[in-house]
Amino acid sequence: MAMWQQEIETMPREELEKLQSERLVWQVNRMYERVELFRNRMDELGLKPSDIHGIEDLHKLPFSYKQDLRDYYPYGLFAEPMENIVRVHASSGTTGKKIVVGYTRNDLDAWDNGVARMMYAIGLDNKDFVQVSYGYGLFTGGLGAHGGATKIGATVIPTSSGNTANQIQTMVDFGSTCLCCTPSYAMYLGEAIEEAGMTDQLSLKAGIFGAEPWTEEMRHAIEEKLHIKAYDIYGLSEIMGPGVSYECEHQCGMHVCEDMFIPEIIDPDTGEVLPRGSKGELVFTTITKEGFPLIRYRTRDICSLNYEKCACGRTHVRMNKPTGRSDDMLIIRGVNVFPSQVEEVLLKVGSGITPNYQIIVDRVNNNDTFEVNVEMDESMFADDVKSIEKLEKTITNELRSMLGIGAKVRLVNPKSITRSEGKAKRVIDKRKI
Protein backbone atom coordinates (compact mmCIF):
# COMPACT_ATOMS: atom_id res chain seq x y z
CA MET A 1 0.00 0.00 0.00
CA ALA A 2 1.10 3.55 -0.60
CA MET A 3 2.28 5.70 2.26
CA TRP A 4 1.08 9.20 2.97
CA GLN A 5 4.37 10.48 4.44
CA GLN A 6 6.80 7.75 3.50
CA GLU A 7 9.96 9.46 4.65
CA ILE A 8 8.65 9.99 8.17
CA GLU A 9 6.77 6.71 8.39
CA THR A 10 9.79 4.61 7.43
CA MET A 11 12.48 6.73 9.07
CA PRO A 12 15.24 4.54 10.51
CA ARG A 13 14.84 4.36 14.29
CA GLU A 14 18.13 6.04 15.03
CA GLU A 15 17.14 9.02 12.95
CA LEU A 16 13.64 9.01 14.39
CA GLU A 17 14.95 9.05 17.94
CA LYS A 18 17.24 11.95 17.09
CA LEU A 19 14.25 13.84 15.75
CA GLN A 20 12.25 12.99 18.89
CA SER A 21 15.09 14.26 21.08
CA GLU A 22 15.30 17.59 19.28
CA ARG A 23 11.55 18.05 19.44
CA LEU A 24 11.36 17.05 23.11
CA VAL A 25 13.96 19.64 24.07
CA TRP A 26 12.10 22.28 22.09
CA GLN A 27 8.81 21.37 23.75
CA VAL A 28 10.20 21.28 27.30
CA ASN A 29 11.74 24.70 26.86
CA ARG A 30 8.65 26.40 25.53
CA MET A 31 6.33 24.70 28.02
CA TYR A 32 8.57 25.71 30.92
CA GLU A 33 8.20 29.27 29.74
CA ARG A 34 4.51 29.16 28.95
CA VAL A 35 2.68 26.64 31.16
CA GLU A 36 2.66 27.50 34.84
CA LEU A 37 1.72 24.06 36.12
CA PHE A 38 4.56 22.43 34.20
CA ARG A 39 7.07 25.03 35.40
CA ASN A 40 5.99 24.50 39.02
CA ARG A 41 6.32 20.75 38.76
CA MET A 42 9.77 21.05 37.18
CA ASP A 43 10.84 23.43 39.92
CA GLU A 44 9.58 21.07 42.61
CA LEU A 45 11.79 18.36 41.15
CA GLY A 46 14.70 20.79 40.88
CA LEU A 47 14.76 20.30 37.12
CA LYS A 48 15.70 22.93 34.56
CA PRO A 49 14.93 22.67 30.85
CA SER A 50 18.67 22.58 30.32
CA ASP A 51 18.78 19.24 32.17
CA ILE A 52 16.84 17.65 29.34
CA HIS A 53 19.13 16.73 26.44
CA GLY A 54 17.04 14.17 24.64
CA ILE A 55 14.70 11.22 25.00
CA GLU A 56 17.16 9.53 27.37
CA ASP A 57 16.10 12.17 29.92
CA LEU A 58 12.35 11.74 29.35
CA HIS A 59 11.90 9.59 32.46
CA LYS A 60 13.08 12.48 34.65
CA LEU A 61 10.18 14.70 33.65
CA PRO A 62 7.03 15.03 35.79
CA PHE A 63 3.81 13.22 34.83
CA SER A 64 0.61 15.00 33.92
CA TYR A 65 -2.89 13.78 34.71
CA LYS A 66 -6.48 14.13 33.59
CA GLN A 67 -7.18 15.91 36.85
CA ASP A 68 -4.83 18.70 35.69
CA LEU A 69 -7.20 19.43 32.82
CA ARG A 70 -10.07 19.79 35.25
CA ASP A 71 -8.07 21.92 37.66
CA TYR A 72 -7.00 24.33 34.91
CA TYR A 73 -10.32 24.33 33.07
CA PRO A 74 -10.81 25.72 30.50
CA TYR A 75 -7.64 27.29 29.04
CA GLY A 76 -5.14 27.18 31.88
CA LEU A 77 -2.81 24.65 30.26
CA PHE A 78 -2.76 26.10 26.75
CA ALA A 79 0.71 27.01 25.50
CA GLU A 80 -0.38 29.47 22.83
CA PRO A 81 -2.37 32.70 23.15
CA MET A 82 -6.02 32.23 22.22
CA GLU A 83 -5.61 34.17 18.99
CA ASN A 84 -3.51 31.27 17.71
CA ILE A 85 -6.04 28.65 18.79
CA VAL A 86 -8.36 27.86 15.90
CA ARG A 87 -10.40 25.03 17.43
CA VAL A 88 -11.28 23.52 20.78
CA HIS A 89 -12.59 20.06 21.56
CA ALA A 90 -13.93 18.83 24.86
CA SER A 91 -15.20 15.74 26.57
CA SER A 92 -17.17 15.28 29.72
CA GLY A 93 -15.30 13.92 32.67
CA THR A 94 -16.69 11.60 35.30
CA THR A 95 -17.01 14.49 37.72
CA GLY A 96 -19.30 16.25 35.28
CA LYS A 97 -16.78 18.95 34.53
CA LYS A 98 -15.64 19.04 30.95
CA ILE A 99 -12.04 18.92 29.91
CA VAL A 100 -11.03 21.24 27.10
CA VAL A 101 -8.19 21.02 24.59
CA GLY A 102 -7.10 23.51 21.92
CA TYR A 103 -5.46 23.32 18.51
CA THR A 104 -3.45 25.72 16.38
CA ARG A 105 -3.59 25.55 12.60
CA ASN A 106 -0.40 23.44 12.65
CA ASP A 107 -1.92 21.12 15.24
CA LEU A 108 -4.96 20.49 13.06
CA ASP A 109 -2.69 19.86 10.09
CA ALA A 110 -0.63 17.35 12.06
CA TRP A 111 -3.82 15.64 13.21
CA ASP A 112 -5.11 15.37 9.66
CA ASN A 113 -1.78 13.86 8.64
CA GLY A 114 -2.02 11.24 11.39
CA VAL A 115 -5.43 10.10 10.19
CA ALA A 116 -4.35 10.38 6.55
CA ARG A 117 -1.43 8.01 7.24
CA MET A 118 -3.88 5.44 8.47
CA MET A 119 -6.24 5.85 5.55
CA TYR A 120 -3.41 5.33 3.07
CA ALA A 121 -2.12 2.41 5.14
CA ILE A 122 -5.41 0.56 4.77
CA GLY A 123 -5.65 1.24 1.06
CA LEU A 124 -7.84 4.32 0.82
CA ASP A 125 -7.17 7.26 -1.50
CA ASN A 126 -8.95 10.06 -3.34
CA LYS A 127 -11.21 7.59 -5.14
CA ASP A 128 -12.84 6.50 -1.88
CA PHE A 129 -16.04 7.58 -0.17
CA VAL A 130 -15.56 7.90 3.55
CA GLN A 131 -18.71 7.92 5.66
CA VAL A 132 -18.02 9.54 9.01
CA SER A 133 -20.60 8.25 11.47
CA TYR A 134 -18.73 9.41 14.54
CA GLY A 135 -20.48 12.27 16.26
CA TYR A 136 -19.43 15.69 15.04
CA GLY A 137 -19.00 18.27 17.71
CA LEU A 138 -16.87 18.71 20.79
CA PHE A 139 -16.07 14.99 20.62
CA THR A 140 -12.94 14.52 18.49
CA GLY A 141 -14.18 11.47 16.56
CA GLY A 142 -16.21 13.16 13.84
CA LEU A 143 -13.97 16.03 12.89
CA GLY A 144 -10.84 13.92 13.35
CA ALA A 145 -11.89 11.33 10.78
CA HIS A 146 -13.31 14.09 8.61
CA GLY A 147 -9.99 15.95 8.53
CA GLY A 148 -7.95 12.89 7.59
CA ALA A 149 -10.33 11.87 4.83
CA THR A 150 -10.33 15.39 3.44
CA LYS A 151 -6.53 15.40 3.57
CA ILE A 152 -6.21 12.38 1.28
CA GLY A 153 -8.80 13.83 -1.08
CA ALA A 154 -11.45 11.20 -0.45
CA THR A 155 -15.10 12.15 -0.76
CA VAL A 156 -16.28 12.74 2.78
CA ILE A 157 -19.86 11.80 3.68
CA PRO A 158 -20.34 13.54 7.02
CA THR A 159 -23.43 11.75 8.33
CA SER A 160 -22.38 12.14 11.97
CA SER A 161 -23.92 9.68 14.41
CA GLY A 162 -27.53 8.60 14.83
CA ASN A 163 -30.54 7.86 12.63
CA THR A 164 -29.59 4.34 11.70
CA ALA A 165 -32.05 3.94 8.82
CA ASN A 166 -30.67 7.08 7.20
CA GLN A 167 -27.08 5.93 7.77
CA ILE A 168 -27.78 2.72 5.89
CA GLN A 169 -29.63 4.38 3.02
CA THR A 170 -26.81 6.91 2.64
CA MET A 171 -24.25 4.12 2.69
CA VAL A 172 -26.08 2.36 -0.14
CA ASP A 173 -27.03 5.41 -2.25
CA PHE A 174 -23.71 7.27 -1.96
CA GLY A 175 -21.57 4.17 -2.35
CA SER A 176 -19.59 4.53 0.87
CA THR A 177 -16.40 2.47 0.71
CA CYS A 178 -15.20 3.19 4.24
CA LEU A 179 -17.17 3.55 7.46
CA CYS A 180 -15.83 5.43 10.50
CA CYS A 181 -17.66 4.96 13.81
CA THR A 182 -17.43 3.26 17.18
CA PRO A 183 -17.16 -0.55 17.02
CA SER A 184 -20.38 -1.00 18.97
CA TYR A 185 -22.22 1.18 16.50
CA ALA A 186 -20.63 -0.76 13.63
CA MET A 187 -22.08 -3.94 15.17
CA TYR A 188 -25.44 -2.25 15.53
CA LEU A 189 -25.38 -1.07 11.91
CA GLY A 190 -24.27 -4.52 10.79
CA GLU A 191 -27.25 -6.10 12.54
CA ALA A 192 -29.66 -3.56 11.13
CA ILE A 193 -28.28 -4.03 7.60
CA GLU A 194 -28.56 -7.78 7.95
CA GLU A 195 -32.13 -7.44 9.19
CA ALA A 196 -32.99 -5.24 6.23
CA GLY A 197 -31.35 -7.73 3.89
CA MET A 198 -29.22 -4.97 2.34
CA THR A 199 -25.75 -6.43 2.78
CA ASP A 200 -25.43 -7.06 -0.96
CA GLN A 201 -26.08 -3.43 -1.78
CA LEU A 202 -23.06 -2.15 0.14
CA SER A 203 -19.81 -0.97 -1.46
CA LEU A 204 -17.94 -0.94 1.84
CA LYS A 205 -14.44 -2.38 1.91
CA ALA A 206 -13.01 -1.01 5.14
CA GLY A 207 -14.04 0.31 8.51
CA ILE A 208 -12.11 2.55 10.90
CA PHE A 209 -13.35 1.90 14.39
CA GLY A 210 -12.24 3.40 17.66
CA ALA A 211 -13.14 5.50 20.69
CA GLU A 212 -13.98 2.47 22.81
CA PRO A 213 -12.31 -0.83 23.60
CA TRP A 214 -13.19 -3.84 21.46
CA THR A 215 -11.94 -7.38 21.16
CA GLU A 216 -10.59 -9.50 18.32
CA GLU A 217 -13.82 -11.50 18.44
CA MET A 218 -15.80 -8.33 17.90
CA ARG A 219 -13.55 -7.47 14.96
CA HIS A 220 -14.35 -10.81 13.34
CA ALA A 221 -18.06 -10.36 13.98
CA ILE A 222 -18.06 -6.89 12.39
CA GLU A 223 -15.97 -8.04 9.43
CA GLU A 224 -18.41 -10.87 8.84
CA LYS A 225 -21.53 -8.80 9.19
CA LEU A 226 -20.41 -5.91 6.97
CA HIS A 227 -18.10 -7.87 4.62
CA ILE A 228 -15.20 -5.50 5.28
CA LYS A 229 -11.80 -5.35 6.92
CA ALA A 230 -12.16 -3.66 10.28
CA TYR A 231 -9.25 -1.52 11.49
CA ASP A 232 -8.57 -0.14 14.92
CA ILE A 233 -7.71 3.49 15.47
CA TYR A 234 -6.60 4.88 18.79
CA GLY A 235 -6.55 8.33 20.20
CA LEU A 236 -7.63 10.54 23.00
CA SER A 237 -8.57 14.17 22.90
CA GLU A 238 -5.99 15.11 25.53
CA ILE A 239 -3.24 14.00 23.16
CA MET A 240 -4.92 14.87 19.83
CA GLY A 241 -7.92 12.71 18.97
CA PRO A 242 -8.19 9.61 16.78
CA GLY A 243 -4.98 8.93 14.86
CA VAL A 244 -2.48 9.00 17.71
CA SER A 245 -1.97 5.41 16.61
CA TYR A 246 -3.56 3.22 13.99
CA GLU A 247 -3.46 -0.18 12.37
CA CYS A 248 -1.90 -0.68 8.97
CA GLU A 249 -3.13 -3.28 6.47
CA HIS A 250 -1.50 -6.05 8.52
CA GLN A 251 -3.76 -5.45 11.56
CA CYS A 252 -0.96 -6.35 13.95
CA GLY A 253 -0.83 -3.52 16.44
CA MET A 254 -1.30 0.22 16.08
CA HIS A 255 1.57 2.35 14.76
CA VAL A 256 2.09 5.35 17.01
CA CYS A 257 2.83 8.58 15.10
CA GLU A 258 6.18 8.73 16.84
CA ASP A 259 7.36 11.88 15.14
CA MET A 260 4.59 13.62 17.12
CA PHE A 261 4.16 11.53 20.24
CA ILE A 262 6.60 9.61 22.39
CA PRO A 263 4.97 6.63 24.10
CA GLU A 264 6.24 5.04 27.32
CA ILE A 265 4.98 2.08 29.31
CA ILE A 266 5.13 2.53 33.06
CA ASP A 267 4.16 0.69 36.18
CA PRO A 268 0.95 2.51 37.16
CA ASP A 269 1.71 2.10 40.87
CA THR A 270 5.34 3.15 41.04
CA GLY A 271 5.60 5.33 37.93
CA GLU A 272 8.75 3.45 36.86
CA VAL A 273 9.37 3.01 33.15
CA LEU A 274 9.08 -0.71 32.35
CA PRO A 275 11.42 -2.66 30.06
CA ARG A 276 10.53 -2.82 26.38
CA GLY A 277 7.72 -5.24 25.63
CA SER A 278 6.24 -5.07 29.14
CA LYS A 279 2.57 -4.52 29.75
CA GLY A 280 1.74 -1.43 31.74
CA GLU A 281 0.17 2.01 31.63
CA LEU A 282 0.63 3.96 28.44
CA VAL A 283 2.06 7.45 28.81
CA PHE A 284 2.36 10.03 26.02
CA THR A 285 4.49 13.11 25.49
CA THR A 286 3.40 15.40 22.67
CA ILE A 287 6.53 16.78 21.05
CA THR A 288 5.05 18.83 18.22
CA LYS A 289 1.74 20.00 19.67
CA GLU A 290 1.61 23.79 19.95
CA GLY A 291 -1.78 24.70 21.40
CA PHE A 292 -2.21 22.07 24.08
CA PRO A 293 1.00 20.12 24.71
CA LEU A 294 1.35 17.54 27.47
CA ILE A 295 4.44 15.96 28.97
CA ARG A 296 4.19 12.36 30.14
CA TYR A 297 0.41 12.21 30.19
CA ARG A 298 -1.04 9.23 32.06
CA THR A 299 -3.60 7.68 29.69
CA ARG A 300 -4.67 4.97 32.19
CA ASP A 301 -4.78 2.58 29.24
CA ILE A 302 -3.00 -0.69 29.83
CA CYS A 303 -1.06 -2.05 26.86
CA SER A 304 2.42 -2.91 25.59
CA LEU A 305 4.66 -1.61 22.82
CA ASN A 306 6.23 -3.64 20.05
CA TYR A 307 9.43 -2.14 18.56
CA GLU A 308 9.94 -4.79 15.89
CA LYS A 309 9.78 -3.53 12.36
CA CYS A 310 6.37 -4.13 10.81
CA ALA A 311 5.83 -6.05 7.58
CA CYS A 312 4.42 -2.86 6.08
CA GLY A 313 7.84 -1.19 6.31
CA ARG A 314 6.90 1.42 8.89
CA THR A 315 9.42 1.88 11.68
CA HIS A 316 7.02 3.54 14.10
CA VAL A 317 6.39 1.48 17.20
CA ARG A 318 3.18 -0.53 17.44
CA MET A 319 1.00 -0.52 20.55
CA ASN A 320 -1.25 -3.45 21.31
CA LYS A 321 -4.94 -2.96 21.77
CA PRO A 322 -5.37 -1.73 25.34
CA THR A 323 -6.56 -4.66 27.43
CA GLY A 324 -8.16 -2.48 30.03
CA ARG A 325 -7.71 0.71 31.92
CA SER A 326 -5.76 1.14 35.06
CA ASP A 327 -8.75 2.98 36.45
CA ASP A 328 -11.94 1.36 35.11
CA MET A 329 -11.01 -2.07 36.23
CA LEU A 330 -13.74 -3.50 38.42
CA ILE A 331 -12.85 -5.23 41.61
CA ILE A 332 -15.65 -7.67 42.39
CA ARG A 333 -15.36 -9.78 45.52
CA GLY A 334 -11.68 -8.96 45.47
CA VAL A 335 -11.22 -10.17 41.91
CA ASN A 336 -10.12 -7.92 39.05
CA VAL A 337 -12.64 -7.87 36.24
CA PHE A 338 -12.24 -6.09 32.94
CA PRO A 339 -15.40 -5.65 30.87
CA SER A 340 -13.38 -6.78 27.86
CA GLN A 341 -12.99 -10.21 29.49
CA VAL A 342 -16.76 -10.56 29.77
CA GLU A 343 -17.08 -9.54 26.15
CA GLU A 344 -14.54 -12.13 25.10
CA VAL A 345 -16.55 -14.85 26.81
CA LEU A 346 -19.82 -13.75 25.25
CA LEU A 347 -18.37 -13.78 21.77
CA LYS A 348 -16.87 -17.20 22.27
CA VAL A 349 -20.04 -18.82 23.56
CA GLY A 350 -22.22 -19.75 20.61
CA SER A 351 -21.76 -18.13 17.24
CA GLY A 352 -24.96 -16.14 17.05
CA ILE A 353 -24.48 -14.14 20.19
CA THR A 354 -24.26 -10.42 19.70
CA PRO A 355 -21.83 -8.84 22.08
CA ASN A 356 -24.37 -6.48 23.55
CA TYR A 357 -24.26 -6.88 27.28
CA GLN A 358 -24.28 -4.96 30.50
CA ILE A 359 -22.48 -5.63 33.74
CA ILE A 360 -24.32 -4.62 36.88
CA VAL A 361 -22.39 -4.61 40.12
CA ASP A 362 -23.98 -3.89 43.45
CA ARG A 363 -23.34 -4.52 47.13
CA VAL A 364 -26.02 -6.28 49.15
CA ASN A 365 -25.40 -7.13 52.81
CA ASN A 366 -21.69 -6.41 52.36
CA ASN A 367 -21.49 -8.86 49.49
CA ASP A 368 -20.76 -7.85 45.93
CA THR A 369 -23.36 -8.92 43.41
CA PHE A 370 -22.27 -9.42 39.85
CA GLU A 371 -24.88 -9.61 37.13
CA VAL A 372 -24.36 -9.90 33.42
CA ASN A 373 -27.33 -9.13 31.23
CA VAL A 374 -27.03 -10.52 27.74
CA GLU A 375 -29.36 -9.65 24.93
CA MET A 376 -31.06 -12.62 23.32
CA ASP A 377 -31.31 -12.86 19.60
CA GLU A 378 -33.30 -15.10 17.33
CA SER A 379 -30.51 -17.58 16.74
CA MET A 380 -30.23 -18.16 20.49
CA PHE A 381 -33.94 -18.77 21.00
CA ALA A 382 -35.39 -22.24 20.76
CA ASP A 383 -38.90 -23.27 21.65
CA ASP A 384 -37.68 -25.23 24.60
CA VAL A 385 -36.75 -24.29 28.09
CA LYS A 386 -33.84 -26.69 28.33
CA SER A 387 -31.76 -25.26 25.53
CA ILE A 388 -32.12 -21.71 26.82
CA GLU A 389 -31.18 -22.83 30.31
CA LYS A 390 -28.20 -24.60 28.83
CA LEU A 391 -27.08 -21.40 27.12
CA GLU A 392 -27.33 -19.47 30.38
CA LYS A 393 -25.33 -22.14 32.10
CA THR A 394 -22.63 -22.18 29.45
CA ILE A 395 -22.14 -18.43 29.73
CA THR A 396 -22.06 -18.67 33.52
CA ASN A 397 -19.46 -21.45 33.45
CA GLU A 398 -17.28 -19.70 30.88
CA LEU A 399 -17.36 -16.49 32.90
CA ARG A 400 -16.38 -18.38 36.00
CA SER A 401 -13.44 -20.03 34.33
CA MET A 402 -12.30 -16.74 32.77
CA LEU A 403 -12.73 -14.56 35.85
CA GLY A 404 -12.65 -16.93 38.78
CA ILE A 405 -15.90 -15.64 40.22
CA GLY A 406 -19.53 -16.46 39.66
CA ALA A 407 -21.85 -14.16 37.77
CA LYS A 408 -25.60 -14.15 37.57
CA VAL A 409 -26.33 -14.33 33.87
CA ARG A 410 -29.67 -13.09 32.62
CA LEU A 411 -30.90 -13.32 29.07
CA VAL A 412 -32.91 -10.26 28.21
CA ASN A 413 -34.95 -9.00 25.28
CA PRO A 414 -33.19 -7.78 22.15
CA LYS A 415 -32.33 -4.08 22.12
CA SER A 416 -33.38 -3.72 25.75
CA ILE A 417 -29.91 -2.65 26.85
CA THR A 418 -29.26 0.98 26.12
CA ARG A 419 -27.07 1.06 23.07
CA SER A 420 -26.14 4.66 22.65
CA GLU A 421 -24.96 5.59 19.22
CA GLY A 422 -21.75 6.83 20.70
CA LYS A 423 -20.26 4.75 23.47
CA ALA A 424 -22.01 1.74 24.91
CA LYS A 425 -22.73 1.77 28.61
CA ARG A 426 -21.15 -1.51 29.60
CA VAL A 427 -20.89 -1.22 33.34
CA ILE A 428 -23.28 -0.06 36.00
CA ASP A 429 -21.58 -0.04 39.36
CA LYS A 430 -24.14 0.74 42.03
CA ARG A 431 -21.74 0.18 44.92
CA LYS A 432 -20.85 3.17 46.99
CA ILE A 433 -17.32 2.41 47.99
Place this chain on the structure above:
Amino acid sequence: MYVKQISVFVENKFGRMAEILNALAEKSIDISALSLADTSEFGILRLIVDKPELAVEVLKEEGVIVKLSDIIAIAIDDTPGGLAKALNVLTEANVVIEYMYAFIGKADGKAMTVIRVDDEPKAVEALKNGGVALLTTEDISAR
Protein backbone atom coordinates in the same frame (compact mmCIF):
# COMPACT_ATOMS: atom_id res chain seq x y z
CA MET B 1 -52.08 -31.53 9.13
CA TYR B 2 -50.32 -29.09 11.41
CA VAL B 3 -51.23 -25.83 13.02
CA LYS B 4 -48.95 -22.81 13.44
CA GLN B 5 -47.59 -22.26 16.90
CA ILE B 6 -45.98 -19.00 18.01
CA SER B 7 -43.28 -19.23 20.68
CA VAL B 8 -42.26 -16.06 22.46
CA PHE B 9 -39.28 -15.44 24.72
CA VAL B 10 -40.62 -13.72 27.82
CA GLU B 11 -38.11 -11.88 29.90
CA ASN B 12 -38.96 -12.27 33.55
CA LYS B 13 -40.01 -8.71 34.04
CA PHE B 14 -43.08 -7.29 35.68
CA GLY B 15 -45.86 -6.62 33.18
CA ARG B 16 -44.13 -8.27 30.24
CA MET B 17 -46.89 -10.83 29.64
CA ALA B 18 -49.57 -8.14 29.72
CA GLU B 19 -47.65 -6.06 27.17
CA ILE B 20 -47.46 -9.00 24.80
CA LEU B 21 -51.14 -9.89 25.13
CA ASN B 22 -52.19 -6.25 24.79
CA ALA B 23 -50.23 -5.94 21.57
CA LEU B 24 -52.12 -8.91 20.14
CA ALA B 25 -55.48 -7.66 21.40
CA GLU B 26 -54.93 -4.33 19.68
CA LYS B 27 -54.82 -6.09 16.32
CA SER B 28 -57.86 -8.22 17.21
CA ILE B 29 -55.83 -11.38 17.13
CA ASP B 30 -57.79 -14.19 18.71
CA ILE B 31 -55.93 -16.64 20.94
CA SER B 32 -57.35 -20.14 20.86
CA ALA B 33 -54.71 -21.91 22.92
CA LEU B 34 -51.95 -20.73 25.21
CA SER B 35 -49.36 -22.06 27.60
CA LEU B 36 -46.51 -20.57 29.56
CA ALA B 37 -43.45 -22.58 30.47
CA ASP B 38 -41.42 -20.65 32.96
CA THR B 39 -38.33 -20.83 35.06
CA SER B 40 -37.27 -18.35 37.71
CA GLU B 41 -35.38 -16.41 35.01
CA PHE B 42 -37.50 -16.42 31.88
CA GLY B 43 -40.51 -17.97 30.25
CA ILE B 44 -41.60 -19.30 26.91
CA LEU B 45 -45.09 -18.32 25.92
CA ARG B 46 -46.71 -20.58 23.34
CA LEU B 47 -49.75 -19.47 21.42
CA ILE B 48 -52.15 -20.73 18.80
CA VAL B 49 -53.92 -17.81 17.15
CA ASP B 50 -56.22 -17.15 14.23
CA LYS B 51 -53.73 -14.91 12.37
CA PRO B 52 -50.28 -16.30 13.10
CA GLU B 53 -48.35 -14.30 10.47
CA LEU B 54 -49.84 -11.03 11.64
CA ALA B 55 -49.17 -11.99 15.26
CA VAL B 56 -45.48 -12.57 14.51
CA GLU B 57 -45.23 -9.21 12.81
CA VAL B 58 -46.93 -7.44 15.71
CA LEU B 59 -44.74 -9.13 18.30
CA LYS B 60 -41.53 -8.41 16.40
CA GLU B 61 -42.52 -4.77 16.41
CA GLU B 62 -42.86 -5.06 20.17
CA GLY B 63 -39.19 -6.02 20.25
CA VAL B 64 -39.68 -9.57 21.47
CA ILE B 65 -38.15 -12.73 20.07
CA VAL B 66 -40.71 -14.86 18.24
CA LYS B 67 -40.56 -18.18 16.50
CA LEU B 68 -43.21 -19.66 14.25
CA SER B 69 -43.37 -23.44 13.94
CA ASP B 70 -45.64 -26.26 12.88
CA ILE B 71 -47.19 -28.34 15.60
CA ILE B 72 -49.71 -31.16 15.90
CA ALA B 73 -53.17 -30.34 17.22
CA ILE B 74 -55.89 -32.93 17.66
CA ALA B 75 -59.64 -32.89 18.24
CA ILE B 76 -60.98 -35.49 20.60
CA ASP B 77 -64.32 -36.52 22.02
CA ASP B 78 -65.10 -34.52 25.07
CA THR B 79 -65.79 -37.57 27.16
CA PRO B 80 -63.83 -39.10 30.04
CA GLY B 81 -60.89 -41.02 28.62
CA GLY B 82 -61.02 -39.21 25.28
CA LEU B 83 -57.54 -37.72 25.58
CA ALA B 84 -56.07 -40.85 27.11
CA LYS B 85 -57.20 -42.81 24.09
CA ALA B 86 -55.44 -40.49 21.72
CA LEU B 87 -52.25 -40.53 23.76
CA ASN B 88 -52.25 -44.29 23.91
CA VAL B 89 -51.93 -44.26 20.15
CA LEU B 90 -48.72 -42.25 20.46
CA THR B 91 -47.30 -44.38 23.23
CA GLU B 92 -47.87 -47.49 21.18
CA ALA B 93 -46.01 -45.90 18.30
CA ASN B 94 -43.08 -45.03 20.62
CA VAL B 95 -43.53 -41.31 20.16
CA VAL B 96 -42.30 -39.16 23.06
CA ILE B 97 -44.46 -36.23 24.12
CA GLU B 98 -42.40 -33.19 25.03
CA TYR B 99 -45.25 -30.97 26.10
CA MET B 100 -48.93 -30.42 25.50
CA TYR B 101 -51.61 -27.94 26.30
CA ALA B 102 -55.33 -27.56 25.70
CA PHE B 103 -57.36 -25.13 23.65
CA ILE B 104 -59.62 -22.68 25.35
CA GLY B 105 -63.20 -23.84 24.75
CA LYS B 106 -64.48 -26.46 22.34
CA ALA B 107 -65.52 -26.75 18.72
CA ASP B 108 -68.38 -28.93 17.54
CA GLY B 109 -68.46 -30.55 20.95
CA LYS B 110 -64.84 -31.66 20.59
CA ALA B 111 -62.00 -30.79 22.94
CA MET B 112 -58.72 -29.79 21.31
CA THR B 113 -55.12 -30.24 22.40
CA VAL B 114 -51.71 -29.16 21.09
CA ILE B 115 -48.99 -31.78 21.31
CA ARG B 116 -45.24 -31.35 20.77
CA VAL B 117 -43.56 -34.70 20.10
CA ASP B 118 -40.05 -35.81 19.26
CA ASP B 119 -41.03 -37.26 15.89
CA GLU B 120 -43.74 -35.32 14.10
CA PRO B 121 -44.23 -37.46 10.93
CA LYS B 122 -44.37 -40.64 12.95
CA ALA B 123 -46.90 -39.12 15.33
CA VAL B 124 -49.09 -37.90 12.47
CA GLU B 125 -49.06 -41.33 10.91
CA ALA B 126 -49.96 -43.02 14.19
CA LEU B 127 -52.76 -40.59 14.97
CA LYS B 128 -54.27 -40.96 11.52
CA ASN B 129 -54.20 -44.72 11.73
CA GLY B 130 -55.66 -44.51 15.24
CA GLY B 131 -58.59 -42.48 13.93
CA VAL B 132 -57.67 -39.29 15.81
CA ALA B 133 -58.69 -36.08 14.00
CA LEU B 134 -55.80 -33.71 13.22
CA LEU B 135 -56.46 -29.98 13.00
CA THR B 136 -55.06 -27.57 10.44
CA THR B 137 -54.44 -23.85 10.50
CA GLU B 138 -57.63 -23.38 8.47
CA ASP B 139 -59.60 -25.11 11.23
CA ILE B 140 -58.20 -22.65 13.74
CA SER B 141 -58.84 -19.56 11.62
CA ALA B 142 -62.39 -20.70 10.91
CA ARG B 143 -63.30 -20.98 14.56
